[in-house]
Amino acid sequence: MSAAEDKAPERIKPLPRQRFGFLRRTYAMLVKELIQLRRDRLTFAMIIVIPVMQLCLFGYAINTTPRHLPTAVLLQEDSDLGRSILKALENTAYFQFVHQVQSVAEFDALLLSGKVLFGVEIPRGFERAVRRGDKPALLVAADATDPVAAGSALSALGAIVQSALEHDRVAGDPGNPPFEIRAHARYNPAASSRLNIVPGLVGTILTMTMLIFTALSVPREIARGTMENLLAMPITPVEVMLGKILPYVGVGFIQASLIIGIGVFLFGVPLRGSLPLLALLSTLFITTNLAIGYTFSTLVQNQLQAMQASMMFFLPSILLSGFMFPFAGMPRWAQYIGECLPLTHYLRIVRAIMLKGSTLENLRYDTLALAALMLVAMTIAVTRFRRTLD
DSSP: OOHHHHSOOOOOOOOHHHHTHHHHHHHHHHHHHHHHHHHOHHHHHHHHHHHHHHHHIIIIIOOSSOOSEEEEEEESSOOHHHHHHHHHHHHTTSEEEEEEESSHHHHHHHHHHTSOSEEEEEOTTHHHHHHHTOOOEEEEEEETTSHHHHHHHHHGGGGHHHHHHTTSSSOOBTTBOSSEEEEEEESOTTOOHHHHHHHHHHHHHHHHHHHHHHHTHHHHHHHHTOHHHHHHSSOOHHHHHHHHHHHHHHHHHHHHHHHHHHHHHTSOOOOOSOHHHHHHHHHHHHHHHHHHHHHHHHHOSSHHHHHHHHHHHHHHHHHHSSSSSOGGGSOHHHHHHHHTSHHHHHHHHHHIIIIIOOOTTTTHHHHHHHHHHHHHHHHHHHHHHHHHHO
C-alpha cells in the first residue's frame, strides 16, 4: 500500500456560500409563501375579516340579557288597573307588546309559532276582584324553550305588583299584595339547558358538515384533474348540481336521525310533535345547506378557499341564529342578518316541533324562508357553474 493511500483523506472545507445555504433556502421558501399569500386574496381577506367579524358580533350583537321581548296580551277587561299593570310590565324593559289577541286559542297559537315569547292574560272582573280583596291571579305565560331569554324577564315579575299600584288608588301592602302574578314557563318548566342545546346541535352539526361536503365538490374535481372530463360530458349544470347534492341528503338525514335519537333516548329531550314533519323539514334544511355549500364551490378556486368560505359562513350562523345567545337580545340589524341564515329558521323549527308540538301551520314562516333560501342558493350555483361550462 503506498504512502499516499495511507494518508487519511483531508476534509473539504465548505465554501463560504455553502455555510449559509440553509438560511438562503429557508429565506427563499419564506419569500415564496409570502408571494403566494399575496396572490391568494381570499386567504388574505380572511386574516382580516374573521377577527373583525368576531369583534363586531361579540361586541355589538351578543347580549345575554335580552330586552324588549315580543309579548302578546289578552285583555279581557279594559280597566285602569289593567292598564297600570301593562305599563309596569313595559317599564321593566323586558316586555314589548306586539300583539293584542281576543281569545285563548290565538294566545296559544302565537306562543306555538314563536312569534311572541310571552303572553299576559288579564282575566275578566280582575279589578273588581282586587277591590273586593279576593286576590285574583294575573297569568304570564313564557316560552321557556330558551331559558336564558325567559329567565331574566320572569325574575323581574316580582316587583311589578307594587309598581303597578303606585299610580292607582288600590292600596298595596308589600307583605300582602292585592293580586298575584302566576308565571307559567311553558314547554321547558324546569329551565333545563339541554332541552335547548340538544335540538340546536342538530342544526349546528348539519350546517357544518353539509357546507363542507359540497363546498369541496367542484374544487376537488379541479384538484384531481377530472374537471375537463366533466365539462366534456353531455350534462347540464342542474344535473351536475343535483348529482352532487342528492347523495349527501341521505348522509345528512342519517346524521340528523342519530343526533335526534341520542337526544331523545340519552338526554331525555321530548318529541311532542310529528316525527314525519320533523324529517321533512330537516330534509329541506339539509338541502338548503348543501345548495349554499355548492354555491361556495363554484365561487372559489381551490379547496383551501372552500374551507375558508365555509367557516366564514358557519361563524355568524352559530352566533346570530339563536343557538349560543338569545335571538331576541340582538340588535335589529343583527336580527336581519340572522333571518338570512338557514340555521336561524331551522332552530325555531326543531325546537318548536320537539318541545312544543308545533304543526306546519305554526311553522309556515320559517318553512317558506328555508325554501326561499334554498332556491336562491341553487339559482346562484347553477348560474356560476354554467359560466364555468361556457
